[in-house]
Amino acid sequence: MRYFALLCLLVCCMVAYASESGQSRAEMAGRSLIGQPAPRVVVKTIDGQTIDLGALYGKKAVYLKFWATWCVPCREQMPHFERSYEQAGPDMAVIAIDVGFDDSVEEVRKAQKQLGLGMPIVFDDGSLGEAFHLRVTPQHVVIGRDGRILYVGHEANDKLDAALAQARSRSSAQMASAAAPKDEPHYDVGDRVPAFNVQTLSGASLPAFGAKAGKPTVLLFLSPWCESYIATSRPALAQSCRAARERADVLARDNHAQWLGIASGLWASREVLADYQREHHIAMPLALDDSGALFRRFRVMHVPTVIVLDEQGKVLRRSEDVDAALPSQQSAVTVR
Known part of the structure; x- marks a missing residue:
């Protein structure tokens, strides 16, 4: 009995540590983004729908959740995410972003069916993760109606809920100019890479x-x-x-x-x-x-x-x- 109790305590401590580490990593990665104009990017969902994020700024708040099918806390948080989508209303867009790292569209479709996900799902090629400083999964990004990044975090908690409520109330009267994502060079077979x-x-x-x-x-x-x-x-x-x-x-x-x-x-x-x-x-x-x-x-x-x-x-x-x-x-x- 004592061994079982110690084991349970150890597991709880490990879960708490991972959660704390994830939240701190997400907040640290997003620190330089808070208050900045959100990137203007056009994304395509796994169902072929095109979403222009830049066109949403000034009209709606935007909630992005970066996740992966192999990520345990991502799946654990999905009920909260699906509820946020169902309760979003006309003034918030809720979009799931699979990080694309060691994942596949096939696995995403399986998870979509298993978890009963209704929100649009985008399969990232790394560019969205770059633009929003992805460091952990899940990583939540909340963009206010004014087009500025309001919150970056990892946990589905009161801080996230408060950010979602605040994002809806952000005035769009002085909307920030949407920033264009950085155009970084990429290299494939046959290309010559600059020294680094x-x-x-x-x-x-x-x-x-x-x-x-x-x-x-x-x-x-x-x-x-x-x-x-x-x-x-x-x-x-x-x-x-x-x-x-x-x-x-x-x-x-x-x-x-x-x-x-x-x-x-x-x-x-x-x-x-x-x-x-x-x-x-x-x-x-x-x-x-x-x-x-x-x-x-x-x-x-x-x-x-x-x-x-x-x-x-x-x-x-x-x-x-x-x-x-x-x-x-x-x-x-x-x-x-």
Whole structure:
């Protein structure tokens, strides 16, 4: 009985910690957005409906919820979100934004049916997450009728409800000029990437390519929670993440290329990534892409993803399979 009570207490503490961490991460990410004009973007729902967010500003408040089908608190909060949609009325638009990260439209449709979701659902390509500083799931964004961002948070609580009520009452008489989202460059196979450095967990600033004469750079895009958090809900994906990490770590020791692990900033921190590195004895340098800039630059929406750059920064290969992306001399290396 005492063991059971301690176990329950531990679980409750873990849930409380995750909730607090999520709320603080969302608020910190959204701090620079509060009071700013919301981005003017046009989105398309999974049902083919086009929604011009900019056209809504000045007419309606807007409530966006960023979520993912693999996200447990997202599903737990869905009754609150569906209720908000049903009670929105003519002065508020409620839109679900699947973050698109390690998700699919097929999975979204399944969740839509299972959870009985009636609101419009958008499948993001990363651009909305970029515009609204996505760091956690779920992440709530509330935009007032004046077109300014009023609230960014993680929990479905009184603060969110108060923001939704306030958003409706915001006067549209002095509507903010809707901001255009940043147009960042993106790189695919065959493109040449401008030189940039990567800040690793050790504090070193490493060039993303060209550090080893005549040798390519292999960027392994990963998530430190992929192997554990979704081991039950997405076992194949968790296994893929584990296999990629194990294979990459072996190949990184053979000095045929410069290896860099780039971790997503979604639900991760330097501490979490450092624990992941220690737990698995990962030898290659790891860096946290806290803002998601590198994931966006290479349009990475799934982990693991491998990007191979030559000495001059040309993108040679891209794959979700480590061996398929590697130069021939490395892919021939066997695990010993």
